[in-house]
Amino acid sequence: MTLPNPLHDNHRYIPNSTDDITEMLAAIGVDSVDRLFDSIPGDVKLDRLLEIPGPWSEIESRRWFRETAARNQTAVDHLSFLGGGAYAHSQPACVDQLLLRAEFLTSYTPYQPEVSQGTLQSIFEYQTHQCLLTGLDVANASLYDGSTALCEAVLLAERVAKNRHKVVIAKSVHPHYTETVRTYIQNLGYDVVEVGWTADGRVDTEALRAACTGDVFAVAIQSPNFLGVIEDYDAIAAVADAAGAVKIAVVAEATSLGILTPPGAHGFDVCVGEGQAWGVPAQFGGPYVGFMVVRDALKRHMPGRLVGETVDVDGRRAYVLTLATREQHIRRGKATSNICTNEALIALAANIYLSLMGKEGLREVGMQCLQKAAYLRKRLGDAASIVLPFRGPVYNEFVVRTPIPATEILADLEHGKILGGIPLAPFFPDQPNDFLVAVTELHAREHLDRFADALIAAVARERR
Amino acid sequence: MKTPAPSLIFEDSRPGRRGYKLPPLDVPEEHDLPESLLRGEIADEAEVSEVGVIRHFTRLSKLNVSIDAGLYPLGSCTMKHNPRINEEIARTPGFALSHPLQPDHQVQGNLEVLWQIEQALKEILGLPRVTLQPVAGAHGELTGILMIHKALAKSGNPRKYILIPDSAHGTNPASAAFAGYEIKELKSNARGTLDPQTLADAVTEDVAALMITVPNTLGVFENEIKTFAQILHDKGAYLYCDGANLNSFVGIARPGDMGIDVIHSNLHKTFSTPHGGGGPGAGPVGVSEKLVPHLPSPTVERREDGTFYLDFGHPESIGRMRAFNGNFNVLVRALTYIRSMGPQGLRRIAQLAVLNANYIRARLKGTYHLPYDAPTLHEVVFNDKNQTAHDVHTLDIAKRLMDYGFHPPTIYFPLIVSGALMIEPTESEPKEELDAFCDAMIEIARECEERPELVRSAPHTTPVRRLDEARAARSPVLRWKKG
Numbered sequence: 001m002t003l004p005n006p007l008h009d010n011h012r013y014i015p016n017s018t019d020d021i022t023e024m025l026a027a028i029g030v031d032s033v034d035r036l037f038d039s040i041p042g043d044v045k046l047d048r049l050l051e052i053p054g055p056w057s058e059i060e061s062r063r064w065f066r067e068t069a070a071r072n073q074t075a076v077d078h079l080s081f082l083g084g085g086a087y088a089h090s091q092p093a094c095v096d097q098l099l100l101r102a103e104f105l106t107s108y109t110p111y112q113p114e115v116s117q118g119t120l121q122s123i124f125e126y127q128t129h130q131c132l133l134t135g136l137d138v139a140n141a142s143l144y145d146g147s148t149a150l151c152e153a154v155l156l157a158e159r160v161a162k163n164r165h166k167v168v169i170a171k172s173v174h175p176h177y178t179e180t181v182r183t184y185i186q187n188l189g190y191d192v193v194e195v196g197w198t199a200d201g202r203v204d205t206e207a208l209r210a211a212c213t214g215d216v217f218a219v220a221i222q223s224p225n226f227l228g229v230i231e232d233y234d235a236i237a238a239v240a241d242a243a244g245a246v247k248i249a250v251v252a253e254a255t256s257l258g259i260l261t262p263p264g265a266h267g268f269d270v271c272v273g274e275g276q277a278w279g280v281p282a283q284f285g286g287p288y289v290g291f292m293v294v295r296d297a298l299k300r301h302m303p304g305r306l307v308g309e310t311v312d313v314d315g316r317r318a319y320v321l322t323l324a325t326r327e328q329h330i331r332r333g334k335a336t337s338n339i340c341t342n343e344a345l346i347a348l349a350a351n352i353y354l355s356l357m358g359k360e361g362l363r364e365v366g367m368q369c370l371q372k373a374a375y376l377r378k379r380l381g382d383a384a385s386i387v388l389p390f391r392g393p394v395y396n397e398f399v400v401r402t403p404i405p406a407t408e409i410l411a412d413l414e415h416g417k418i419l420g421g422i423p424l425a426p427f428f429p430d431q432p433n434d435f436l437v438a439v440t441e442l443h444a445r446e447h448l449d450r451f452a453d454a455l456i457a458a459v460a461r462e463r464r
Numbered sequence: 465m466k467t468p469a470p471s472l473i474f475e476d477s478r479p480g481r482r483g484y485k486l487p488p489l490d491v492p493e494e495h496d497l498p499e500s501l502l503r504g505e506i507a508d509e510a511e512v513s514e515v516g517v518i519r520h521f522t523r524l525s526k527l528n529v530s531i532d533a534g535l536y537p538l539g540s541c542t543m544k545h546n547p548r549i550n551e552e553i554a555r556t557p558g559f560a561l562s563h564p565l566q567p568d569h570q571v572q573g574n575l576e577v578l579w580q581i582e583q584a585l586k587e588i589l590g591l592p593r594v595t596l597q598p599v600a601g602a603h604g605e606l607t608g609i610l611m612i613h614k615a616l617a618k619s620g621n622p623r624k625y626i627l628i629p630d631s632a633h634g635t636n637p638a639s640a641a642f643a644g645y646e647i648k649e650l651k652s653n654a655r656g657t658l659d660p661q662t663l664a665d666a667v668t669e670d671v672a673a674l675m676i677t678v679p680n681t682l683g684v685f686e687n688e689i690k691t692f693a694q695i696l697h698d699k700g701a702y703l704y705c706d707g708a709n710l711n712s713f714v715g716i717a718r719p720g721d722m723g724i725d726v727i728h729s730n731l732h733k734t735f736s737t738p739h740g741g742g743g744p745g746a747g748p749v750g751v752s753e754k755l756v757p758h759l760p761s762p763t764v765e766r767r768e769d770g771t772f773y774l775d776f777g778h779p780e781s782i783g784r785m786r787a788f789n790g791n792f793n794v795l796v797r798a799l800t801y802i803r804s805m806g807p808q809g810l811r812r813i814a815q816l817a818v819l820n821a822n823y824i825r826a827r828l829k830g831t832y833h834l835p836y837d838a839p840t841l842h843e844v845v846f847n848d849k850n851q852t853a854h855d856v857h858t859l860d861i862a863k864r865l866m867d868y869g870f871h872p873p874t875i876y877f878p879l880i881v882s883g884a885l886m887i888e889p890t891e892s893e894p895k896e897e898l899d900a901f902c903d904a905m906i907e908i909a910r911e912c913e914e915r916p917e918l919v920r921s922a923p924h925t926t927p928v929r930r931l932d933e934a935r936a937a938r939s940p941v942l943r944w945k946k947g
Contacts, residue, residue, distance in 0.1 A: 003811070004808050004811070004812075006812060006815045006816070006819075009808055009812055011805070011808075011809045011812055013545050013547060013736075013804070013805070013809075013891075013892065014809075014812055014813070014816050014891045014892070015892070015893070015894035015895075016816055016819070016820070016891075016893075016894055016895055020894065020895040021816075021819065023895065024819055024820075024822075024823045024895060025819070027823060027826050027827065028819075028822050028823060028825075028826045029826065030822075033815045033818075033819055036815075036818045036819060036822055036839075036841070037713075037716055037814075037818065037841070038839065039684070039685040039687055039838070039839045039841070040685050040687070040713060040716065040717050041687055041689075041690070043690070044689065044690060044717045044718075044721050044722045045716060045717050046715065046716060046717055046718055046721070049715070049807035049808060049811065050587050050588060050715055050807040050810060050811070051587055051807070052583075052584050052587055052588070052802065052806070052807055052810075053803060053806070054802065054803045054804065054805060054806025054807065054809065055803075055804060055805055055806030055808065055809045056803045056804055056806065058549045058804075060803075061549055061553060061800055061803055061804060062549075062552075062553070064803070065553045065556060065559075065577075065796070065800065066556060066558075068558075068573040068576055068577060069556040069557070069558030069559050069573050070558055070573065071558075071572045071573035071576070072558045072559070072562050072566075072570065072571050072572065072573040072574055073566075073570040073571075074557070074558055074561045074562045074563070074566070074570070074571075075561040075562075075563070076557045076558055076561050080563065082563040082565060082566065084565050085564075085565075085787060085788075086563055086564050086565070086788070088561070088563075090486070092483075092484060092514075094483075094514060094517060094518055096555070098518070098521045098522070098525075100551065101521075101522065101525040102530050102531075102532035102533070103525035103526060103527075103528040103529075103530045103532075103533070104521075104525050104528065104530075104740065104741055105530070105532075105546065105551075105738045105740055106530040106531040106532045106543075106546050106738050106739070107528045107529065107530040107531070107536075107739065107740075107741045108536065108538055108541055108543055108739045108741070108742070108871075109739070109741065109742035109743075110741065110742065111538075111874075112862070112866070112871065112872055113928070113931050114863065114866055114923050114926040114927070114928055114929065114930065114931070115527075115528065115529040115866050115871060115923075115926055115927075116527075116528055116529075116741075117470075117524070117527035117528070117927050117928055118524040118525045118526065118527040118528035119528055119741035119742070121470065121472070121524055121527070122521070122524055122741075124472070124942075124943070124944070125472055125473050125474070125944070127942055127943050128472075128474060128943040128944045129509070131943045132506055132507070132508055132509055133506060133509075137943075138942050138943070139942070139943070141742070142742075142743070144599045144600065144603060144786060145599070145786055145787055145788075146787060147784075147786050147787035148599075148603070148786055155642075174787065176784060176786075176787035176788065177787060179783060179784040180783075180784050180785065180786055180787060182783055183610065183760070183782055183783035183784055183785055184606075184642070186610065186613075186644075186782070186783070187610070187613055187622070187643055187644025187645075188642075188644055230497075230501055258506070259502055259503060260501055260502065260503060261500075261501060261502065261503045262503060265503070274787075281560040281561060282560075282561060282562065282563045282564065283554075283559060283560050283561075283562065283792055283793040284559065284562045284563070284564050284571065284574050284788070284789055284792040284793070285564030285787065285788025285789040285790065285791075285792050286564075286599060286744070286786075286788060286789065286790055286791035286792050286793065286794070287599070287743075287744030287791040287793060287794055299940065299942070305742070306940070306942055307942070308936040308937070308940045308941055308942050309936065309941040309942075310931050310932045310933065310935045310936035310941075311931070311932055311935070312928040312929045312930060312931050312932070313929050313930050313931075313932075314928075314929055316468075316469045316928050316929075317469040318469065318928040318931050320931050320933055320936050322933070322936040322937050322940060322942075323937055323940060324937075325937075327634075328602070328634040328635050328637075328638035329633075329634040329635075329877075330634070331634075331638075332634045332637040332638060332647075333637035333638060333640065333641040333646075333647040334641070335634070335638045335641075337638070337642075338602040338605065338606060338635050338638035338639040338641075338642050339600070339602055339603075340600065340601065340602045340633075340634075340635050341600040341601060341602070341730075341732065341739075341742060341743045341744075341745040342600070342742055342743045343599075343742075343743045343744045344740050344741040344742030344743045344744075345738070345740025345741060345742075345743065345744060346740075346743070346744055348740075348741065351473075352517065352521060354509075354510070355473045355483065355510050355512055355517050355520070356483035356484050356512070356514065356517050357483065357484050358477075358481075358482070358483060358484070358509055358510045358511045358512060359505055359506050359509035359510065359511050360482065360511065361482070361483070361484040361486075362506060362509065363505065363506070364486055365486065367489075367495075368486060368489055370495045370497065371489060371491055371492070371493060371494060371495050372491050374491075374494055374495040374496060375491035375492065375494075393496070393497050393498065393501055414570075419563070419566065419570075422565045441486055441487075444487070444490055445490040445491050448491070
C-alpha cells in the first residue's frame with residue numbers, strides 16, 4: 001500500500017507544510033522525511049497506516065462524543081445521591097474559567113522557577129490551605145488521588161517506623177483504597193490487617209487493640225468512614241500510640257474538614273485524602289487530586305513535590321520546588337516515591353475553590369451538608385420499613401437498609417429518575433440490603449422530600 | 465524596574481469579604497452531632513471576594529510561560545499543542561457529571577469511550593491488551609513491573625533484578641524498587657545506546673526485565689531492540705519499554721512488533737492532553753499476550769450485543785492500581801485527539817516532530833557541541849562544552865533563553881551527558897518559531913564569548929530572577945503563616 005507523502009498531507013495541528021518541509025529537508029541535507037527514520041530497522045517499521053477511524057473534524061467529534069455521552073444516565077437529568085468517595089458539590093463558575101487560562105493549562109511542571117511563579121505560588125497556597133484544614137504542618141503539591149495517597153502514606157509510615165511489617169487498615173476505609181494499598185505493597189513483604197466496626201459503625205477499638213502488635217508500623221482509619229460514620233480520633237490514636245504506630249487519617253469527603261475537628265488536632269501524624277469534593281466534577285472517577293499533610297518531623301519522608309518560599313537575587317519573595325533530594329529524578333531507586341507527574345491542575349482547582357469559599361463558605365457548605373443529611377435521615381427514620389443501621393455520628397452520608405435487596409430498590413428509584421445510592425453488597429457481601437446515600441448543598445428540601453417519598457413508596461411496592 | 469512580588473491569597477484576605485453564595489438553608493437548622501466533633505472557625509483561612517479571586521489567579525497566571533505562548537522545548541516532555549476541542553468534549557455534562565460507581569447499564573457511553581481508546585491504543589502499540597487505570601507515566605511503570613513480577617512469581621521465581629540503562633528517567637529505577645526489585649544499571653556505548661553484548665552479559669536467571677526507553681533519552685533509536693527482546697526472552701525475562709518518547713515513532717513502527725512486552729504511554733505527551741503545570745496525566749500500559757492475565761482489574765469488555773461491562777473476573781490480576789476508573793476525563797481528551805488525527809495524522813506527528821528536531825540539530829550543530837553523533841529522532845541533546853571555556857554553563861544558557869522569550873530545554877539530563885541541553889520541539893512548531901529559537905541560541909553562544917557576564921547573570925526580564933534555592937532547602941518554608 002502507498003503511504004501518504006508528508007509533503008502534502010497537512011493537518012490543522014501541525015503547522016509546517018509543503019514549502020517549509022522542503023526547505024527544512026534541504027537545510028538538514030536529506031532528500032525525504034523518510035530518510036530521517038533510517039535508524040529504525042526496516043523489519044520493525046509498519047508498512048501500512050494504522051487501522052483506526054479519523055481524521056475527524058470538530059463537527060464529527062462533537063457529534064460522536066455528544067451522542068456517546070448522551071447514552072449515560074447521570075446527574076444531568078437524574079436526582080443523584082451518589083457518594084462513596086466521589087461527591088457532587090457546587091462548582092463555582094470561576095474555578096473552571098480560571099483553569100482554562102492557557103498559562104496554567106498548557107505549562108509544564110515548574111522546573112524553571114523564573115518563568116513558572118504562577119504555578120509555584122499557587123501550589124504554595126494550596127499547601128497552606130491543606131495545613132489549615134487538616135491541622136497538620138506540611139502538605140505536598142498533590143498525589144494522584146485518595147487511594148494512591150493512602151498507599152504513599154503507608155509507605156511513608158514504613159520508612160519512619162523501620163523494621164516493622166504490618167499495617168492495620170480499618171475495614172471502613174474506602175474499599176478501593178485498601179485494595180490499591182494491597183496492590184502497591186504486594187512485593188514489599190508487609191501484611192495488611194483489617195479491623196472491623198462495631199454496631200455504631202465506628203472502628204472496633206478492642207479489635208484494633210488486639211491487632212496492634214509490636215510489628216505494626218501504621219494504623220489507617222477513615223473519617224467520615226465508608227459507612228459515613230465519624231470516627232473517634234482520640235480513642236484510635238490512644239490505641240495506635242500504645243503500639244508506637246504511625247497514625248494515618250483518611251478523608252474521602254474533603255468538605256467535611258470545613259466543620260469537623262481535623263485529625264491534626266487529635267494527634268494524628270498523617271492526613272491523606274481525596275480533594276475531589278473541592279470543586280471538581282465526579283467525571284467518572286478522575287482526574288481527582290490526592291492530598292497528603294504530615295507533622296513537621298516527617299517532612300523529609302514526604303513523597304512527591306514540595307514548594308518552598310525563598311528570594312531571588314534582588315531579594316524578591318519567590319517560590320521554588322524544594323527538598324528535591326527525596327525525589328526520583330535525584331535519588332532514583334532510593335527515592336521516597338516514584339511519582340513525577342501529579343495532579344497540579346486539579347490542585348489548582350482546589351486552591352481556587354478553597355479561596356472562593358474561604359473561612360465562612362467552607363463552614364457553611366459543611367453545615368448545610370450536615371443539616372440536610374440530618375433532615376433526610378429524620379424523614380427516613382420515621383418510616384417503619386426503613387432502618388438506618390449505624391447509629392454513630394454522621395456528616396453527609398449514611399447507610400440505608402430496607403427489607404428489599406438494595407439493587408432492586410435502586411432499580412425502582414431509577415424509574416423515577418433518581419440515582420438513589422451505592423449498594424454495599426459489592427464491597428460487603430453480607431450487607432445485601434444496604435446502600436449508601438450522600439447529601440450535599442446541591443439538594444433542596446424538595447429533592448430530599450421527593451427522595452424520601454419515592455424510597456418509602458418503592459419499599460412498599462417491592463414488598464408487595 | 466523591580467516589580468513587587470504578588471501577594472498570597474491569604475494576604476489578600478479582609479474580614480467579611482465573600483467569594484460565594486449558597487441558597488438559604490431550607491431545612492431546620494438542626495443536627496445531632498456532639499459539639500466535641502465540630503471545629504471552630506478555620507483560623508486564617510482566606511476571605512476574598514469573587515473579584516479578588518479572579519484578579520489574584522489571573523495575575524498569577526501571567527507569571528507563567530506556556531505552550532500556547534510559544535515553543536516550550538523541554539526534552540522528553542513533549543510539550544505539544546493542546547487542542548481546545550478536547551477540553552470542550554471533556555466538559556460534556558454527560559461525561560463530567562457521571563459518577564464512578566454507577567452500574568454498567570447507566571454508563572454505557574463512558575464504557576464505550578474506555579473500550580474505544582483501548583482499541584486505538586492496541587492498534588497503535590501493536591499489543592493485545594491495554595490497561596487504562598494508571599494515571600501517570602510512573603504509575604504505568606509500577607503497573608507494568610508489578611505485572612512482570614506476578615507473571616514470574618507464577619512460574620516459580622519472581623527474580624531479583626531489573627536492568628536499567630544509565631540514560632534512563634529517574635522514575636524507572638524508583639518504580640522498579642517499589643515493585644520489589646533491585647536495580648542493576650547498564651552502561652551505554654559510544655553511540656549512547658545499549659550494546660547487545662552488555663545486555664547478554666547482564667541477563668542471568670535472576671533478571672526479571674530490562675527497562676529501556678525507546679528511542680532513548682538522547683533521541684537515538686535502539687536499533688538492536690529486537691535482539692534485546694530475543695536475549696531477554698531466551699532467559700525467560702521481559703522487555704519493558706518506557707513510552708515517554710512514543711511521539712517520535714507513532715504510526716511509523718509499533719512496540720509489539722519489536723518484541724516489547726510492556727509499554728506505558730504518557731497520554732499527556734504523545735496524545736496532547738494538557739500538562740496543567742504538572743498533571744493530570746494518564747499512563748495506559750500495553751502488554752503482550754503472556755501478561756494479559758495479570759492486568760489490573762477491572763477491565764472493560766464488550767458483549768456480542770454491543771453492550772459494555774466492567775469485568776472483575778481476573779483471578780491472576782495484580783489488583784487495582786487506583787480507586788475507580790483511572791483519569792477518565794484525560795482519556796476522553798486523548799481519544800478526541802486520536803480521532804482528530806486519524807491514521808494519517810498520527811503518522812504525521814512522528815514525521816514532523818522528527819523533522820523539526822533534526823532541523824534544530826542541523827542549525828545548532830557547530831555552535832553547540834553534540835556529544836553523541838548518532839542519528840536522532842524527535843529530540844537532540846547538545847551540551848555546554850564549547851561555552852565552558854568562557855565559564856558559561858548550561859544553566860546560564862537556559863536562563864538566558866528566557867530573556868529571548870523561550871522556555872529553556874530540559875537541562876542536565878540525561879545524566880550520561882555532562883551539561884546536557886535536551887531539546888524537543890514537537891510537531892507543533894512552525895519553521896519560523898524554530899528559526900527564532902535557533903537564532904536566539906546562536907546569539908547566546910556569541911554572548912558567551914563577548915559578554916559572558918550577561919549570560920551568567922540571566923535572566924534579566926522575567927518576573928523574578930535567579931532564586932536562592934539553597935535557602936529554600938536549608939530552612940524550608942512550606943506554607944504561609946500569619947505574620
